[in-house]
Amino acid sequence: MASCLTFFRSSPVAGLSRLISLPSRPHLHTPFRVPALIGSPYSTKMADRTYESALRHLDSIQSNRHVTSLFSTPPPSSSSSSSSKPTAQDLNAQAIPEMLEWLSRAGLTQADLASRxxxxxxxxxxxxxxxxxxxxxxxxxxxxxxxRVGTYTSPHLVSVRERIQLDGQPISRSLFAQYFFEVWDAFTTSARALASSSSSSSGQNISEEELQGPATKPFYFRFLTILALHAFLREGVRxxxxxxxxxxxxxxxxxxxxxxxxxxxxxxxxxxxxxxxxxxxxxxxxxxxxxxxxxxxxxxxxxxxxxxxxxxxxxxxxxxxxxxxxxxxxxxxxxxxxxxxxxxxxxxxxxxxxxxxxxxxxxxxxxxxxxxxxxxxxxxxxxxxxxxxxxxxxxxxxxxRGRCETLVDGSGITWFIDGAHTSESLAETSTWFARKYKELPHSPKPILLFNQQERDVAKLLGGLQEGIEKKSGPAFGCAVFTRNDLRPAAAGEQERDLSVQRAAAEVMKGKTQLKDTVVTDNVSDAVEKIRAIQRDEGAEVVVLATGSLHLVGALLRTLEPDGDL
Missing domain, CATH: 3.40.1190.10 (Mur-like, catalytic domain)
Structure with a gap:
């Protein structure tokens, strides 16, 4: 049996994971608060089994970022004991046994995959x-x-359904919801059976809502991987x-x-x-x-x-x-x-x-x-x-989508979009952008839309600019640095940290003597500022949007507000 994982909530149910032997990584013994869901969050009523409900359920389980962050080296000020933190090797070694256990709890076997x-x-x-x-x-x-062809990829840009494709198209809302709840229910059923057999000897009873909730489910990427395989088998993918x-x-x-x-x-x-x-x-x-x-x-x-x-x-x-x-x-x-x-x-x-x-x-x-x-x-x-x-x-x-993509929006702005986020990828992006710009019949004003929250911004921007110059590409007339948030902060929301964006603007000024830089805390405002530049100057504008797939996803949602999520 794979190792056990204990989830603690604001109202913990003592011994839940011990009773149902939840498989997961031993280092995840950390507080996990279930996001508030609308209405009864884990209802079994068929009327609640909608696509929107499936998304809320999916959002309630532990995120990939939470898991991957636990592999990072803690800062020197961390109070955690180095001897108490498993090594990456220890953590990785648990992954496949745990995933096979989750596959079994979803009612699937490797033999099913091999045969079909x-x-x-x-x-x-x-x-x-x-x-x-x-x-x-x-x-x-x-x-x-x-x-029949199925495709499973990650991450998604606009809709989670992009990750699971059937014959080259994102899985439909109805099929996503249907197969999502089939997998969700299978995990719940497995947990209920284990809890029932354990409670008879321990005398502890686990609530039905707790069994139906996210504590008995794998984290985000594992869940979607099993969901994709389940959907492929159900849809006759060869x-x-x-x-x-x-x-x-x-x-x-x-x-x-x-x-x-x-x-x-x-x-x-x-x-x-x-x-x-x-x-x-x-x-x-x-x-x-x-x-x-x-x-x-x-x-x-x-x-x-x-x-x-x-x-x-x-x-x-x-x-x-x-x-x-x-x-x-x-x-x-x-x-x-x-x-x-x-x-x-x-x-x-x-x-x-x-x-x-x-x-x-x-x-x-x-x-x-x-x-x-x-x-x-x-x-x-x-x-x-x-x-x-x-x-x-x-x-x-x-x-x-979002990989060396050219898009012309309703206002006439041409967007060159690429989710490059490493030095090597940005060098390739600069080559592509320089070539595309040269192919344009005119010489419109080029604008850079950029964000990268986690890597060395100075190095990335320097490499991008040098690559464009090496290919005799255009000098940017303006640069807009934004967070990846889709919309402005809501009333009462804590002010967003813009230190990375401001630092990027200073780096850009130092490398190019560019004076026209803009910093925003969301992509919607960034797009509006670019459109305002076009309106004020009354001239053609092209935009290179790059640095992050998260930025690209928010940009596509902004440019295509009626897109199917």
């Missing part, structure tokens, strides 16, 4: 979402072999594209058994989630290569840079340990590539992601046709050219 799903498992630091978009689009062009959340070896998605996986992918690697994955690229590669499966091929983008050789040695060793075949892909050496026709995925760097997707898709289809050694799986340029010709329609139709 065939998955391409995608890990990496950068490009995972793009590879998943290309894979989904390619498989949709091959319905006879691929069957081919699934599954993106890791963080890492690979200990990621919640890595409960996929070898028999359910046709191929795996490791995209470009860089430094991220240091507390969980390590401080060097080779250390991170160890985790990412956890998606390798025995008897299957893993397509990995060849690592470059100072750590390139060490990183590839780790990937090769891990593949050998797993009994997988590592296929090293040099996307940079391929002269091909197909440009998307959907207004997104426009960067030149996408050809590396296309190469990975082409090879993995061909391998997947070959395995489904019982021909895993098909020559379609070659990795040289000639083979990639052949595959890109075969799957060209899929590459052209691939779409991913």
């Amino acid at each position: 799903l065939r998955c391409i498992h995608v890990a990496g630091t950068k490009g995972k979402g793009s590879v998943c978009a290309y894979l989904t689009s390619i498989l949709l062009t091959q319905p006879t072999v691929a069957g 081919s699934a594209v599954v993106e890791c959340g963080i890492g690979g070896e200990y990621d919640s998605t890595n409960i996929l058994p070898a028999d359910a996986v046709t191929a795996s992918v490791v995209t470009q690697l860089s430094i991220d989630h240091v507390g969980m994955l390590g401080a060097t690229v080779p250390e991170i590669a160890w985790h990412k290569a956890g998606v390798c499966k025995a008897g299957r091929k893993c397509f990995a983008l060849r690592a470059e840079g100072p750590d390139g050789d060490a990183t590839m040695r780790v990937l090769r060793q891990r593949a050998a340990e797993k009994g997988a075949t590592l296929v090293e892909v040099d996307g940079a050496a391929w002269e091909g590539g197909v440009r998307s026709e959907t207004g997104s995925l426009e960067g030149e760097f996408q050809k590396s992601n296309q190469a990975l997707a082409l090879l993995a898709a061909a391998e997947h289809l070959g395995v489904l046709q019982a021909d895993p050694d098909s020559p379609q799986s070659g990795t040289n340029s000639k083979s990639l050219d052949t595959l890109s010709s075969r799957f060209a329609s899929g590459l052209r139709a691939a779409h991913l």
Whole structure:
């Protein structure tokens, strides 16, 4: 049995988790207050089983951010004893056993997944979402072999339904609600059975509301992972594209058994989630290569840079340990590539992601046709050219919101939108923006809309500006720095901290001598200020919005207020 987790609420029910043996990470013995929900929060009435109710229930369970933050090194002033805090290795080691326990409590087994799903498992630091978009689009062009296609990705930009796609479209509200409550109820039923058997010996009774509530449910990402798999099985999905959340070896998605996986992918690697994955690229590669499966091929983008050789040695060793075949892909050496026709995925760097997707898709289809050694799986340029010709329609139709996306709003402003949030990604974004600007028939005023709450803003802005200058791109005429909050603070709400935004504005002034900077505490006001600039100057305006996927999500909701959430 996996380790137990105790949740303490404002009105704790003593011994709840002990009685029902809740599996979760042992380090999460921290206060957790259930958010207030409208009406009776965990009603079993069918009338309450709406999509809106499902979202409220989902918001009540423990967040991913809460969990990942516990891997961070505590500040020196922390009163926590270092000896009482488990190491990242200890915490990670619990992940898969716990996730398998949760899968069982949802009424699913690995045998269910192996018998009914065939998955391409995608890990990496950068490009995972793009590879998943290309894979989904390619498989949709091959319905006879691929069957129905499901896609599970994260994070979402506007609606949580984006994470679970059926045939390339977000799952509907009605199906999301239906399958959400089927999974929620399965967890409740499991907890009730355990509580009943335990209370007979302990003499303690657990309230029905407590059993139906979030204490008997896994945290956010685990819940959604199980929900996605449940939905795929219920909807008859044959081919699934599954993106890791963080890492690979200990990621919640890595409960996929070898028999359910046709191929795996490791995209470009860089430094991220240091507390969980390590401080060097080779250390991170160890985790990412956890998606390798025995008897299957893993397509990995060849690592470059100072750590390139060490990183590839780790990937090769891990593949050998797993009994997988590592296929090293040099996307940079391929002269091909197909440009998307959907207004997104426009960067030149996408050809590396296309190469990975082409090879993995061909391998997947070959395995489904019982021909895993098909020559379609070659990795040289000639083979990639052949595959890109075969799957060209899929590459052209691939779409991913907020990734090198061009959007023209009702006021005539052209928005170049990319959720880049690392130095490497922003360098690619700068190349894309410089090229797009040069393609414009006029020379409109360029405005930067930027936020990044957690990383080195000075480094990110410096790299972005240098990249644009290197490509002879435009100098920004104005820069707007905002928090990711969608709307202004409500009456009585505590004043929002703008120290990061003000610091970013000062950095921008110092690097570019730009005097026209704006700081806002929400994206809606930032957009209005940009529109005001356009109205005041009576001139064409283009905006590069980048730095954070959270910023991009709030921006899309602001620009498309009638969008389907």
